[in-house]
Amino acid sequence: xxxxxxxxxxxxxxxxxxxxxxxxxxxxxxxxxxxxxxxxxxxxxxxxxxxxxxxxxxxxxxxxxxxxxxxxxxxxxxxxxxxxxxxxxxxxxxxxxxxxxxxxxxxxxxxxxxxxxxxxxxxxxxx
Amino acid sequence: xxxxxxxxxxxxxxxxxxxxxxxxxxxxxxxxxxxxxxxxxxxxxxxxxxxxxxxxxxxxxxxxxxxxxxxxxxxxxxxxxxxxxxxxxxxxxxxxxxxxxxxxxxxxxxxxxxxxxxxxxxxxxxxxxxxxxxxxxxxxxxxxxxxxxxxxxxxxxxxxxxxxxxxxxxxxxxxxxxxxxxxxxxxxxxxxxxxxxxxxxxxxxxxxxxxxxxxxxxxxxxxxxxxxxxxxxxxxxxxxxxxxxxxxxxxxxxxxxxxxxxxxxxxxxxx
Numbered sequence: 497x498x499x500x501x502x503x504x505x506x507x508x509x510x511x512x513x514x515x516x517x518x519x520x521x522x523x524x525x526x527x528x529x530x531x532x533x534x535x536x537x538x539x540x541x542x543x544x545x546x547x548x549x550x551x552x553x554x555x556x557x558x559x560x561x562x563x564x565x566x567x568x569x570x571x572x573x574x575x576x577x578x579x580x581x582x583x584x585x586x587x588x589x590x591x592x593x594x595x596x597x598x599x600x601x602x603x604x605x606x607x608x609x610x611x612x613x614x615x616x617x618x619x620x621x622x623x
Numbered sequence: 624x625x626x627x628x629x630x631x632x633x634x635x636x637x638x639x640x641x642x643x644x645x646x647x648x649x650x651x652x653x654x655x656x657x658x659x660x661x662x663x664x665x666x667x668x669x670x671x672x673x674x675x676x677x678x679x680x681x682x683x684x685x686x687x688x689x690x691x692x693x694x695x696x697x698x699x700x701x702x703x704x705x706x707x708x709x710x711x712x713x714x715x716x717x718x719x720x721x722x723x724x725x726x727x728x729x730x731x732x733x734x735x736x737x738x739x740x741x742x743x744x745x746x747x748x749x750x751x752x753x754x755x756x757x758x759x760x761x762x763x764x765x766x767x768x769x770x771x772x773x774x775x776x777x778x779x780x781x782x783x784x785x786x787x788x789x790x791x792x793x794x795x796x797x798x799x800x801x802x803x804x805x806x807x808x809x810x811x812x813x814x815x816x817x818x819x820x821x822x823x824x825x826x827x828x829x830x831x832x833x834x835x836x837x838x839x840x841x842x843x844x845x846x847x848x849x850x851x852x853x854x855x856x857x858x859x860x861x862x863x864x865x866x867x868x869x870x871x872x873x874x875x876x877x878x879x880x881x882x883x884x885x886x887x888x889x890x891x892x893x894x
Contacts, residue, residue, distance in 0.1 A: 497812060512694065525662075528663050529663065530663065530667045530668075537687075544693070545687075545688060545689020545690065545693050545694060546664070546687050546689065547661060547688040547689050547691060547693075547694045548694045550657045550664070551651075551692070551694050551695055553660070554652040554653045554657050554660075557656075558651060558652065558653065558655070571670075572666075573663075576660070
């Protein structure tokens with residue numbers, strides 16, 4: 497029961513974070529699909545199946561947040577590169593602000609809890 | 624694409640066809656584009672590996688890519704796709720619920736002519752061994768099995784729409800027979816009513832009341848019995864409800880005998 501709760505929670509969290517990471521990755525520079533996967537696989541626990549990245553990219557494209565173009569590759573067949581659209585730029589700006597606010601507030605709640613526990617401990621301990 | 628061994632090629636074909644099947648039902652993505660991305664991904668991963676690529680090398684790449692059924696979130700799939708996935712891969716409680724409802728629907732399709740009024744005759748259909756009765760019984764059994772898996776009624780959610788119809792088709796006639804059999808029998812063997820038809824209604828009510836007192840007593844001693852018979856609808860049945868049943872039974876006896884006695888004395892006085 498506890499494990500299934502944790503799995504469910506991480507699944508839900510991962511989905512949103514994955515989209516945030518992909519858009520931020522593309523924001524910094526143009527990238528092709530495999531390159532995005534290779535970078536994201538370094539973040540432990542973020543990707544369970546590498547194949548999930550491609551449907552997300554396709555959905556982002558359909559929603560007009562990214563666009564693609566083909567470019568010749570010196571190492572093999574032409575590659576499909578992903579780039580943010582203006583709409584995608586605006587969206588990732590909003591997403592980053594939101595994410596920052598959430599993490600700041602979550603951190604402050606966690607720290608506040610620790611302070612409370614410390615104060616309680618100090619109040620109880622003699623001297 | 625690189626050359627693969629026959630077994631590796633077969634595995635790749637199967638994997639891509641599985642990917643196509645998963646992606647084509649997802650409304651939010653371009654399935655062909657994703658498939659081509661996956662091909663490109665596999666090709667890039669296999670770069671530097673000697674040809675023909677073996678099954679082991681390919682399998683390592685496919686394992687990292689994961690099962691295509693996991694690529695798309697459940698909420699992005701069409702409803703029928705989710706239904707098939709739940710039937711094929713579980714979870715068990717959903718699978719049983721769909722099977723129960725499927726059997727229930729089949730029970731109507733096999734009926735000749737369609738007996739939509741089967742709700743009142745389902746035990747007869749079952750006992751007489753008709754195809755409709757057999758499917759109804761099967762859907763009822765699977766529904767009960769689903770209830771065992773789900774255990775908590777509050778967790779039923781949308782599954783209740785799949786499980787409840789087969790259950791009700793059996794529960795309603797069973798409840799009618801369990802609580803009303805004195806009235807039914809009285810209709811069959813009505814020697815008293817032939818002699819004194821004016822007393823019939825009162826005696827019928829009294830007989831019903833007497834039976835309800837017996838039932839109330841039994842369920843007061845073993846409330847779990849009723850809960851077990853009518854799961855999940857009687858899950859909250861307790862001693863209090865059993866006592867209430869006995870009180871209603873007592874009231875019915877008083878009303879039935881009192882009414883009959885009143886009619887009897889009025890008739891005797893008028894004679």
